[in-house]
Amino acid sequence: MKRILSLLFALALLLGAVGASAETKTTPSICIVVAGTLGDRSFYDSAYEGIQRLQTDYGTVINCIECGEDSSMYEQALYDAAEGYDVIAAVGWQFYDYLADENGVLAAYPDKKFLFIDNALEVIPDNLVCITYSQNEGSFLAGYVAASLSTTGIIGVVGGEDSDTINDFIIGYEAGAKFKNPEIRVLKQYANTYEDPAKGKECARSLYDMGADVVFAVAGRTGEGVFAAAQEVDRLAIGVDGDQKYIDPQHITCSMVKRVGQSIYDMVSDPDTYWCGGQVFTATMSSGYIDLAYGTDDMPQQVDDALKAEIAVIRQQIIDGDIVVPSAFE
Amino acid sequence: MIQFSDLVSFSSLMSTLGTATIVILAGLGCLMTEQAGMMNIGLDGMITASAFAAGVVSWLTGSWILGLLAGLLTGLLLGLFYAVMVVPLKSDEFVIGVTLNLFLVALSTFLYRNLPPAADGLHLDMGSGMAIPSISFGGNAGAAVSVSILVPVSLALVAVCQAFLYSTRHGFWLRAAGEKPESLRSVGRSPDRMKLVASLLCGAFCGLSGAYLLNYVHSFTEGISGSRGYVAVACVIFGRSNPLLVTCAALFFGLVDTVSTRLQVAGVVDSTLTAAFPYVGTILMMLVLAIRNEYRKAGQAKSALERQEAVK
Numbered sequence: 001m002k003r004i005l006s007l008l009f010a011l012a013l014l015l016g017a018v019g020a021s022a023e024t025k026t027t028p029s030i031c032i033v034v035a036g037t038l039g040d041r042s043f044y045d046s047a048y049e050g051i052q053r054l055q056t057d058y059g060t061v062i063n064c065i066e067c068g069e070d071s072s073m074y075e076q077a078l079y080d081a082a083e084g085y086d087v088i089a090a091v092g093w094q095f096y097d098y099l100a101d102e103n104g105v106l107a108a109y110p111d112k113k114f115l116f117i118d119n120a121l122e123v124i125p126d127n128l129v130c131i132t133y134s135q136n137e138g139s140f141l142a143g144y145v146a147a148s149l150s151t152t153g154i155i156g157v158v159g160g161e162d163s164d165t166i167n168d169f170i171i172g173y174e175a176g177a178k179f180k181n182p183e184i185r186v187l188k189q190y191a192n193t194y195e196d197p198a199k200g201k202e203c204a205r206s207l208y209d210m211g212a213d214v215v216f217a218v219a220g221r222t223g224e225g226v227f228a229a230a231q232e233v234d235r236l237a238i239g240v241d242g243d244q245k246y247i248d249p250q251h252i253t254c255s256m257v258k259r260v261g262q263s264i265y266d267m268v269s270d271p272d273t274y275w276c277g278g279q280v281f282t283a284t285m286s287s288g289y290i291d292l293a294y295g296t297d298d299m300p301q302q303v304d305d306a307l308k309a310e311i312a313v314i315r316q317q318i319i320d321g322d323i324v325v326p327s328a329f330e
Numbered sequence: 331m332i333q334f335s336d337l338v339s340f341s342s343l344m345s346t347l348g349t350a351t352i353v354i355l356a357g358l359g360c361l362m363t364e365q366a367g368m369m370n371i372g373l374d375g376m377i378t379a380s381a382f383a384a385g386v387v388s389w390l391t392g393s394w395i396l397g398l399l400a401g402l403l404t405g406l407l408l409g410l411f412y413a414v415m416v417v418p419l420k421s422d423e424f425v426i427g428v429t430l431n432l433f434l435v436a437l438s439t440f441l442y443r444n445l446p447p448a449a450d451g452l453h454l455d456m457g458s459g460m461a462i463p464s465i466s467f468g469g470n471a472g473a474a475v476s477v478s479i480l481v482p483v484s485l486a487l488v489a490v491c492q493a494f495l496y497s498t499r500h501g502f503w504l505r506a507a508g509e510k511p512e513s514l515r516s517v518g519r520s521p522d523r524m525k526l527v528a529s530l531l532c533g534a535f536c537g538l539s540g541a542y543l544l545n546y547v548h549s550f551t552e553g554i555s556g557s558r559g560y561v562a563v564a565c566v567i568f569g570r571s572n573p574l575l576v577t578c579a580a581l582f583f584g585l586v587d588t589v590s591t592r593l594q595v596a597g598v599v600d601s602t603l604t605a606a607f608p609y610v611g612t613i614l615m616m617l618v619l620a621i622r623n624e625y626r627k628a629g630q631a632k633s634a635l636e637r638q639e640a641v642k
Contacts (some may be wrong), residue, residue: 196556
């Protein structure tokens, strides 16, 4: 009898412990709505990786709605997500109009939390946090690397389209390149699509043809074409958003990492620290959301240790505010 | 500052040829079905599916030849499906074409994400085995220009198709199957069989186009075709299903695209404006065609009148 009792007691304790730990670790369910499709190995995949990590770490209920480039789906997708989930992250500046709408989804679901990734509204309701990224800071480092590796004195960048966010990358990139070499020429191209690698290849090829020997891809899936072009002409490229070096370690020198997933992860897993309803959360280099990544050590490195050390110094200067990187949002 | 030589140079022409080949191959397929009177507009889906099949097989086997064959085979099967649906089952050809486009793009995306080897979700690098040999030239500013051997092969195929359609018996029958099936029947030939041949050819060309596309962008991605299948349909309409003219239309589109891409770098033309170039080109081309048709009709009417006068 005693034995059974003690066993029961132990079981109860165990259950209690499990219950308690589950309680402290519970997070609200989250649905991300992306303005493109997953599989870009870049921006959207980074966001998805963030919520996948939430699922493994906290058992969070997650989902993802992909809209493709079909803008007619954007609004409905936001409503669908808000209907079934506690936190809704709109990933992509394309959702601006639907979130800015006073009678839109934000007003319809005042109790839900919304995240707007990669853009900020003029007026932000209390149930929304806009997350913007200091991509100009990381791009500054990318530009510095490009200018250091360039032998022709010409470097290039392929942007997804002529929008503020993309231009923020480009302005930072140009500033970084000029910081290294004031004489450098920076050629730019907009592919006008985030979903067409063949177009990206053509854009990059034109830049390589004009003498650029390092091209920065800032165009999501379109950027895959930039890497294909780099391989074909045997010149260098720089990846974006994720650490893309693994795609082609011989030609991708480094990647400007924008940890979209990490920012979503932090917002959901630790709202006390990060959630700031009604405000803009700026994910900067100093808070670790923006960085330059060189892949893993077993990959061939085009950026040698001396240059990496230089980059580390500049990185610190940006964090300390000694270097102020220009931005497209000013 | 940008120079004229940057816009129209050897390497920019090669770049044009590189992208245009996707459209040329698909266009050759489409024009065969159009000549046989059952235009297949499902090119985009067929290209995507073939690229996917080529990707999977070349990734599993590491052989581009097997990848290419897989693309071809997929195309042929889809061509067979199309022919069966349209000829004996008499479905509407446009509905089947649209279905192919929507379904195949979605199916390849689904399979791409759920294939057992892609357990990590999205990081399956499927183009790596698809290294079709290429020919290299020296280019501008030292950037080597290389084109896949499929590019000259497809140009040769254009000539072959031209010869086939206009200089062989089978080509004549194929055209007759579209234009006047009863006349073909009257000489004891089956129009349905010619339609099947045309549809299989269409599938094979789309298969080639898909395999080439995969090789061109180096790895399979969702929506890999970038809607180039639709551009091919437009080219077939412009080129009136004549292989040479269709190729010219595809090259024209490619060139407009390349030049607009390169004009952008100069910064004199806004990127949103250059994006509109191909469509402005489309309208201009439509206009030229329409005006020429009017003239031709007027000319025909006039000569018909003259003949009547002469008879009187």
